[in-house]
Every structure is written in C-alpha cells, then in structure tokens.
Amino acid sequence: xxxxxxxxxxxxxxxxxxxxxxxxxxxxxxxxxxxxxxxxxxxxxxxxxxxxxxxxxxxxxxxxxxxxxxxxxxxxxxxxxxxxxxxxxxxxxxxxxxxxxxxxxxxxxxxxxxxxxxxxxxxxxxxxxxxxxxxxxxxxxxxxxxxxxxxxxxxxxxxxxxxxxxxxxxxxxxxxxxxxxxxxxxxxxxxxxxxxxxxxxxxxxxxxxxxxxxxxxxxxxxxxxxxxxxxxxxxxxxxxxxxxxxxxxxxxxxxxxxxxxxxxxxxxxxxxxxxxxxxxxxxxxxxxxxxxxxxxxxxxxxxxxxxxxxxxxxxxxxxxxxxxxxxxxxxxxxxxxxxxxxxx
Amino acid sequence: xxxxxxxxxxxxxxxxxxxxxxxxxxxxxxxxxxxxxxxxxxxxxxxxxxxxxxxxxxxxxxxxxxxxxxxxxxxxxxxxxxxxxxxxxxxxxxxxxxxxxxxxxxxxxxxxxxxxxxxxxxxxxxxxxxxxxxxxxxxxxxxxxxxxxxxxxxxxxxxxxxxxxxxxxxxxxxxxxxxxxxxxxxxxxxxxxxxxxxxxxxxxxxxxxxxxxxxxxxxxxxxxxxxxxxxxxxxxxxxxxxxxxxxxxxxxxxxxxxxxxxxxxxxxxxxxxxxxxxxxxxxxxxxxxxxxxxxxxxxxxxxxxxxxxxxxxxxxxxxxxxxxxxxxxxxxxxxxxxxxxxxx
DNA sequence: AACACGGATGTAACCGCTTACAACCGAGGA
DNA sequence: TCCTCGGTTGTAAGCGGTTACATCCGTGTT
Numbered sequence: 001x002x003x004x005x006x007x008x009x010x011x012x013x014x015x016x017x018x019x020x021x022x023x024x025x026x027x028x029x030x031x032x033x034x035x036x037x038x039x040x041x042x043x044x045x046x047x048x049x050x051x052x053x054x055x056x057x058x059x060x061x062x063x064x065x066x067x068x069x070x071x072x073x074x075x076x077x078x079x080x081x082x083x084x085x086x087x088x089x090x091x092x093x094x095x096x097x098x099x100x101x102x103x104x105x106x107x108x109x110x111x112x113x114x115x116x117x118x119x120x121x122x123x124x125x126x127x128x129x130x131x132x133x134x135x136x137x138x139x140x141x142x143x144x145x146x147x148x149x150x151x152x153x154x155x156x157x158x159x160x161x162x163x164x165x166x167x168x169x170x171x172x173x174x175x176x177x178x179x180x181x182x183x184x185x186x187x188x189x190x191x192x193x194x195x196x197x198x199x200x201x202x203x204x205x206x207x208x209x210x211x212x213x214x215x216x217x218x219x220x221x222x223x224x225x226x227x228x229x230x231x232x233x234x235x236x237x238x239x240x241x242x243x244x245x246x247x248x249x250x251x252x253x254x255x256x257x258x259x260x261x262x263x264x265x266x267x268x269x270x271x272x273x274x275x276x277x278x279x280x281x282x283x284x285x286x287x288x289x290x291x292x293x294x295x296x297x298x299x300x301x302x303x304x305x306x307x308x309x310x311x312x313x314x315x316x317x318x319x320x321x322x323x324x325x326x327x328x329x330x331x332x333x334x335x336x337x338x339x340x341x342x343x344x
Numbered sequence: 345x346x347x348x349x350x351x352x353x354x355x356x357x358x359x360x361x362x363x364x365x366x367x368x369x370x371x372x373x374x375x376x377x378x379x380x381x382x383x384x385x386x387x388x389x390x391x392x393x394x395x396x397x398x399x400x401x402x403x404x405x406x407x408x409x410x411x412x413x414x415x416x417x418x419x420x421x422x423x424x425x426x427x428x429x430x431x432x433x434x435x436x437x438x439x440x441x442x443x444x445x446x447x448x449x450x451x452x453x454x455x456x457x458x459x460x461x462x463x464x465x466x467x468x469x470x471x472x473x474x475x476x477x478x479x480x481x482x483x484x485x486x487x488x489x490x491x492x493x494x495x496x497x498x499x500x501x502x503x504x505x506x507x508x509x510x511x512x513x514x515x516x517x518x519x520x521x522x523x524x525x526x527x528x529x530x531x532x533x534x535x536x537x538x539x540x541x542x543x544x545x546x547x548x549x550x551x552x553x554x555x556x557x558x559x560x561x562x563x564x565x566x567x568x569x570x571x572x573x574x575x576x577x578x579x580x581x582x583x584x585x586x587x588x589x590x591x592x593x594x595x596x597x598x599x600x601x602x603x604x605x606x607x608x609x610x611x612x613x614x615x616x617x618x619x620x621x622x623x624x625x626x627x628x629x630x631x632x633x634x635x636x637x638x639x640x641x642x643x644x645x646x647x648x649x650x651x652x653x654x655x656x657x658x659x660x661x662x663x664x665x666x667x668x669x670x671x672x673x674x675x676x677x678x679x680x681x682x683x684x685x686x687x688x
Numbered sequence: 689a690a691c692a693c694g695g696a697t698g699t700a701a702c703c704g705c706t707t708a709c710a711a712c713c714g715a716g717g718a
Numbered sequence: 719t720c721c722t723c724g725g726t727t728g729t730a731a732g733c734g735g736t737t738a739c740a741t742c743c744g745t746g747t748t
Contacts, residue, residue: 001489003734014698019736029696044489049467050403051734053394054703061447061467068433085429089412092450101464103405103447106436120445123393123405145345145388228627257631283572284628287601347704358728363706373726395704398733 002043011039022047059125060100062310064091065117066130067195068106083280083299084130087151090303091128098311100125109133109195121145126310129153132195147313149306154197161313162323163306167198170295170328171205171249174277177293177330178247179213182337184275188245190234190255191222199226199251202279206249219245224255231258239266244274247336253278253285253294260288260335271337281331290334297328346387355383366391403469404444406654408435409461410474411539412450427624427643428474431495434647435472442655444469453477453539465490470654473497476539491657493650498541505657506667507650511542514639514672515549515593518621521637521674522591523557526681528619532589534578534599535566543570543595546623550593563589568599575602583610588618591680597622597629597638604632604679615681625675634678641672 004022008015013036020028021036028036039045053059066084084106092102105120107113114134121127126147129139132154139160142148149161178184187210192199203220210216221237224230231250235258238244250256256278260270270276270290278285281296305324332338348359348366355362357380364372365380372380383389397403410428428450436446449464451457458478465471470491473483476498483504486492493505522528531554536543547564554560565581568574575594579602582588594600600622604614614620614634622629625640649668676682 004736005734015735016699016737017697020697023736027696032696044485046462046466046489048398048734050394050397051703052466052736054392054398054705055734055736057703059394063445068437085432088429088432088448089450092448093412096451096460099463101407101447101449101467103445104432104436105440105445106433107440116440118390119443122390122396123445141388145390261631284631287572287605287628288631289633348706349704359705360707360729361727364727367706371726376726392704395733396706398735399704399706401733 001048002045004045004047006043007036007039007045010043011036059123060098061103061124062091062095062100062126062128062307062314063103063105063120063124064088064128064130065105065107065113065120065133067133068108086299087128087130087303087306090300091307094304094307094311100311107133114138117142126314128306128310132197147310149310149313151302151306152198154200159321160323161309161321163302163309164323164325165198165297165299165302166325166328167201167297168205170279170297170330171202172209173328173330174249174279174293174295175206175209177332178249178275178277178336179210179216182247182275184245184247185213185215186217186219186243186245186247188219188221188238188248190224190231190248190250190259191220192224192226192251192255194223196226196251202251224251226252226254228254228258228261231255231260232262233258235259235262235266239263244268247275247277249277249279251279253280253282253292256292256294256335257284257288260290260292271335275336277336281329286333291340293333293336293338294331295328296331298326301326345392346389348389348391350387351380351383351389354387355380403467404442405447405468406435406439406444406470406472406651406658407447407449407464407468408432408472408474409449409451409457409464409477411477412452430643431472431474431647431650434644435651438648438651438655444655451477458482461486470658472650472654476541491654493654493657495646495650496542498544503665504667505653505665507646507653508667508669509542509641509643509646510669510672511545511641512549514623514641514674515546516553517672517674518593518623518637518639519550519553521676522593522619522621522680523554523560526591526619528589528591529557529559530561530563530587530589530591532563532565532582532592534568534575534592534594534603535564536568536570536595536599538567540570540595546595568595570596570598572598572602572605575599575604576606577602579603579606579610583607588612591619591621593621593623595623597624597626597636600636600638600679601628601632604634604636615679619680621680625673630677635684637677637680637682638675639672640675642670645670 004015004018007018017028018036021033095102103124105116107116121142128149128151130151143160152164153162189203189206191203207218210218221234224234248259250259256276260276263270263274268274278292278294281294285292285294334340348362351362352359357376361372362380365377439446447468449460451460465486472493472495474495487504496508497506533547533550535547551562554562565578568578592603594603600620604620607614607618612618622636622638625638629636629638678684
C-alpha cells in the first residue's frame with residue numbers, strides 16, 4: 001500500500017504538501033496540486049484512516065448499538081428486522097452527506113455485549129444507543145467518555161440526549177377509538193419485552209386510558225417478545241380465558257398479526273368477534289386480511305434526528321442535553337372493526 | 345481520555361507492560377497484571393482504536409456496502425428492507441464471536457458512491473460487496489487493495505471470491521411446478537432492477553425453462569424495482585394486454601404481493617384466474633391472502649459464508665478465489681393454485 | 689541595492705499504541 | 719564467588735498521517 005511518503009517522493013514534494021492536497025487546502029500552487037493528484041491517481045493512494053484518526057483525533061465513524069432479539073435464527077430472518085433496521089437506514093442516509101461512516105453492533109443485553117460496546121467505544125467518535133441495551137448507570141458512564149444519543153430509551157434521565165416517540169399519546173388515541181368510536185369495554189393487551197421501553201410505555205398508557213372509561217377492563221397477557229410467534233402464543237392464552245376480550249391491542253404489529261392469525265385459525269372472526277390492533281405500522285400490516293389498524297410512528301425520523309444530534313455533539317455543541325419526543329399517528333384500517341377505507 | 349501512558353504511570357510500570365496486560369500476554373507477573381488492571385478499571389481506560397490500528401496494521405473492522413434502492417423514503421421504510429438487512433444481521437452475528445466490527449454504507453450505484461467506497465476502504469481490513477454496487481473493473485481494483493468478498497454479484501469473474509444463491513436452479517424448479525404440476529402454458533414474468541444480478545438471472549432462467557415445454561410462452565414486464573408499488577404497476581401493464589397470462593412469476597416477493605393485490609382489486613381471482621409466485625420467501629408472503637408460493641433462498645447463510653470467507657482472507661488465507669453457490673428451496677403455498685397446506 | 693513582505697513549501701514533532709531488543713534480576717550451577 | 723540462564727520489565731523506534739513553525743523565494747518599496 002502506498003503511503004503519503006511514497007506519493008511525496010514520486011511527486012517531488014514533501015508529505016506536508018501531499019496532505020494539504022488531500023485535505024483541499026488552498027495554499028498549494030495549482031501546478032503543484034495537479035502533479036500530486038496525478039501521482040495519487042496513478043498509485044491509487046488511499047489514506048489510512050487509523051493514521052488520520054490518530055493524528056486528527058477524529059475517526060469519522062459513529063457507532064450504533066441495538067438489541068438482537070430473536071434467539072431463533074429463523075425468527076430473526078423473518079420477523080425481527082423492522083424497527084432497528086429502519087433506524088439504521090435513516091442514520092446512514094444522514095451520514096451520506098458527511099465523511100463519517102456507521103459502525104454497528106447488535107447483541108442481547110448483558111455483560112458480554114456491554115464489554116463489546118466498551119471496546120467499540122474506542123473505535124468511534126460518538127454512539128447511538130437504541131432501546132435499553134445498557135443499564136442506566138452504564139449508559140451514563142459511556143456518555144462521560146464520548147457523545148451519546150439514546151433512541152427510544154427509557155432512561156430519559158438527567159443529562160442525556162434522547163430521541164423517542166410519544167407512545168402514550170399514540171396509545172391514548174387508539175384506546176379512545178376503540179372505546180369511544182367502537183364502544184368496546186372488555187379489552188385485552190398483548191405486551192412486549194421488558195427491555196423495550198416502548199412496550200412498557202404502551203402497556204401502561206393503554207391500561208390507564210382504558211380504565212378511565214366506565215366499565216373498561218383490561219386483560220393483560222405479558223411477556224411477548226415482539227415476534228409473530230409470541231403473538232400466536234398470546235392468542236392461545238386468551239382463548240383459554242373464560243371470556244375473550246372484545247378488542248385486543250398489541251404492543252407491536254408483528255404480535256398483532258400473530259394474534260389475528262391464531263384467532264382466525266380457531267374460527268374466530270376478526271374484527272367481527274374480536275378486534276385486534278397493533279403498533280408500529282410496518283409493511284405486512286397493510287397486506288394481511290383484515291388490514292391492521294395500528295399506530296404509526298416516525299421510525300425513520302427517529303434515526304434522522306438522533307444522527308443529526310449526535311453529529312452536532314461531535315462537532316462540539318455544548319447546549320444542554322434534551323429529550324426530543326416525536327408524534328405518532330393513528331392508522332385506521334379494518335382490524336378494529338372499521339369499514340374498508342375508500343381509497344386504495 | 346486516559347492513555348496507556350497515564351495507566352503506566354499510575355501503576356508504576358512501563359507502557360509496554362500495560363500493553364501486554366491489555367492484550368493478555370502471559371509474560372506478565374500476576375501481581376503486576378492485577379495492579380495494572382486495577383488502574384485500568386479505575387480510570388476507565390479504553391484503548392484508542394486508531395492508535396492500535398496504526399501500530400498493528402489491523403483495524404478490526406470490516407465494511408459492507410450495498411445498494412440503497414428506494415428513492416421514496418416511504419418505500420425504503422416499508423419495503424426495501426429485507427434482503428440486505430438480513431445479510432447485515434447475519435454478518436454481524438458472525439462477527440460477534442470476534443473482535444472485529446461492521447462498518448456499513450449504502451448508496452445508489454454511481455460515481456459519488458464509488459468515491460465513498462474508496463474512502464471507506466481506508467477504514468477497514470476487508471470489504472463485503474452486496475450485489476452490483478460497483479462496475480466489475482472497479483470491483484477488481486478494490487480487490488487489489490484489500491480482501492473483498494462479493495455477495496449475490498454477477499461478477500463471478502476471475503479471481504474474485506463470491507457467495508451467491510442458485511437462482512437458475514430455484515427458478516427451474518418453480519417453473520417445472522407451474523408448467524408440470526399445474527399445466528400452465530401462457531406465462532408472465534415481472535422483472536427486477538437491472539443492477540440486481542439476481543433479478544437478471546431469475547428472468548433468464550425462467551424464460552429458458554418455460555420455453556422448453558411445448559407451447560410455453562412468456563410475457564415479460566421488465567424494469568420493476570423490487571418494490572410492492574412496482575408490482576402493482578406491472579400488474580396494470582398485464583391487465584392492459586389482450587390476454588392475461590395464466591401464471592405470473594415475479595423476480596421477488598414484494599413485487600409479487602403488489603401484483604396479487606392489484607389483480608384482486610380488479611376483480612381477478614388469485615390463483616383461480618391467475619397464479620402468482622414470488623422469490624425470496626420473506627415474512628409478508630406468509631401472511632398475505634392467498635399465501636405466496638415462492639422460492640426460498642438462504643439469505644442468512646449468504647451473509648454467514650461471506651463473512652467467514654472474508655475473515656479467512658484477512659487472516660491471510662491464500663487459497664484460490666472461489667465462487668460458492670448456495671441452494672434454493674421451493675416453497676409451495678396457495679398462490680400457485682395448490683390447496684392450503686395441511687400443517688398450520 | 690538593501691529590505692520587508694507574503695505566498696508556497698519543507699521540517700519535524702506529535703497523535704497513542706505495539707513490539708523488537710536490551711536490560712535487569714534472582715536462582716542454580718561450576 | 720562468578721557466570722549463565724530464563725523470566726520480567728523497560729526503552730525506544732516505528733506505524734502513517736497532520737500541522738505549527740521555519741525557510742525560501744520572488745516582488746514591490748524606498
């Protein structure tokens with residue numbers, strides 16, 4: 001691999017000049033610049049990022065760490081992809097306008113992954129942390145070492161930048177639709193993983209909203225893992241109850257799809273006998289039968305805002321840390337009992 | 345940020361010893377090691393990866409570059425996620441057992457992205473290239489600079505490691521099912537992007553297989569972009585034909601779903617009037633009505649094998665470059681005209 | 689003609705870690 | 719007692735860029 005020294009020698013200049021050309025400095029005579037560029041092109045010189053990073057104290061890399069949920073490989077392949085991947089693509093899109101790249105790492109929360117993240121922190125200029133991969137204390141320790149922005153994390157706590165979605169508002173809106181517009185009273189809820197703050201927030205918002213209407217009851221099936229399979233399991237649990245709720249809300253769309261399919265398999269009509277709703281507004285929810293009523297969240301924006309914020313921090317922004325909450329949107333389709341939408 | 349020098353001073357040893365402790369060398373007296381570790385823990389020392397990389401000539405980072413297709417952000421969010429993301433997760437899973445991390449970058453093929461990749465090559469020890477992001481010549485130039493493994497690339501050409509899927513075999517098997525088992529003769533095909541070698545291979549395999557049966561004709565609608573929306577567009581094109589094919593195969597599942605939905609919207613029964621099939625076996629294909637008959641490909645394995653191969657190359661393996669072809673699997677569900685599967 | 693000045697270029701120190709080699713130390717052997 | 723030897727630790731030279739500072743050179747001044 002050619003180095004600046006090789007280029008300098010071949011172009012008959014010093015390494016300083018080569019470096020100046022690479023970085024686009026304007027105090028190089030055009031004729032010199034061209035000579036250097038020609039050599040660079042000829043030998044295919046690409047600067048070593050480690051050397052640059054060491055010298056400039058800037059690696060031009062940010063990291064993103066998130067949870068890897070499915071234990072079953074097939075699950076990962078089929079179900080687990082949506083949330084974090086959308087965030088990744090959004091972040092990458094923001095980075096496309098800069099010189100920095102995205103390093104990523106997934107893992108199950110726990111000691112080994114924590115160590116991995118620690119080592120990773122030596123490779124990057126800043127870190128995006130998705131959901132609760134780290135305990136609050138660990139997160140805070142990390143944030144002392146380098147800029148950190150949390151995405152969809154519960155640890156809104158003091159002095160941390162967080163970007164998240166307004167789960168309570170979305171859930172309230174959905175609940176009002178179910179209890180107000182449709183008049184359902186006996187409600188059910190299929191919960192998600194405990195380490196997903198989103199899931200926790202959704203459940204509590206649903207419960208409290210549901211209980212404000214007179215006669216509203218909530219039958220909670222906890223402990224899903226956001227997969228379609230766990231939705232089916234939850235449906236079986238509900239089928240074993242004395243009375244099945246009139247409407248079942250789920251902590252995310254995939255579980256909702258699982259619930260619907262399992263109910264249908266048992267001859268129950270959705271939404272005729274039981275209404276089912278999701279949360280997230282992912283693609284499959286549009287194509288299932290009946291189409292899924294859900295709450296849409298601006299996942300992509302989540303990534304965009306978090307990336308932008310992190311870049312500012314890396315640039316040295318010192319404005320106080322702040323939690324940014326993005327709005328959700330109720331998406332009414334047919335699984336709640338509403339008629340088919342006119343459009344489409 | 346504390347450095348080895350700080351740690352060395354505080355522990356009363358030399359930087360060499362600190363380094364030896366960090367790297368787990370066995371020629372450090374246990375008592376010394378413990379003292380050093382205590383200091384490391386206390387000051388929260390994390391080695392700077394740039395300095396390590398420079399010194400060791402190893403960055404412990406590999407890159408993955410792939411195409412970003414959807415121009416429309418919404419499309420990306422809803423449709424575009426599956427193939428490359430599965431690969432990413434698979435690669436990441438392999439890396440989890442090592443000290444190396446994954447750097448990734450997406451972009452539309454073209455000059456700007458090529459430059460980005462070039463710069464990126466200074467940050468990594470090796471590169472995974474998904475589909476045809478680069479022209480063969482560029483790919484080859486890259487491969488001269490550092491280890492490269494191509495995934496699902498057409499450039500099987502000389503001297504390049506490639507891991508891919510046996511599209512022709514899968515397509516042949518599917519075609520045989522349609523023409524043999526079901527006896528369809530007037531066939532249609534909805535093609536994918538020209539820069540997706542998979543799409544190209546699938547089309548040509550389908551065409552040649554279909555034409556080997558007597559009376560087999562193929563009505564090709566080219567130029568889809570793998571999105572559901574482009575499937576709908578293709579369906580509209582087919583609806584404008586004098587005669588709609590008896591069976592329409594699509595270059596991927598998402599387009600197949602689009603085709604089905606658009607046909608159904610026009611009152612056409614699938615599979616009663618027209619059979620539709622996909623390719624990929626993604627999650628939504630299982631939940632649509634009718635469930636989609638498709639060809640499953642081991643996307644995850646693609647990532648796993650490619651990552652493993654790249655790591656070997658980085659370790660210095662000099663065995664000759666080789667193309668590895670993974671098998672596909674016919675997944676029969678209902679959209680081809682077969683009755684519902686007994687199980688599930 | 690001597691001199692000041694500013695633009696272009698070169699010199700060399702430094703970024704933080706690794707590692708070849710040197711130095712040191714205590715124990716065992718002659 | 720002196721030497722050898724193996725195990726432990728220290729010294730210092732890189733790794734490949736960047737950049738503060740020094741140097742050089744051609745003009746314009748006086």
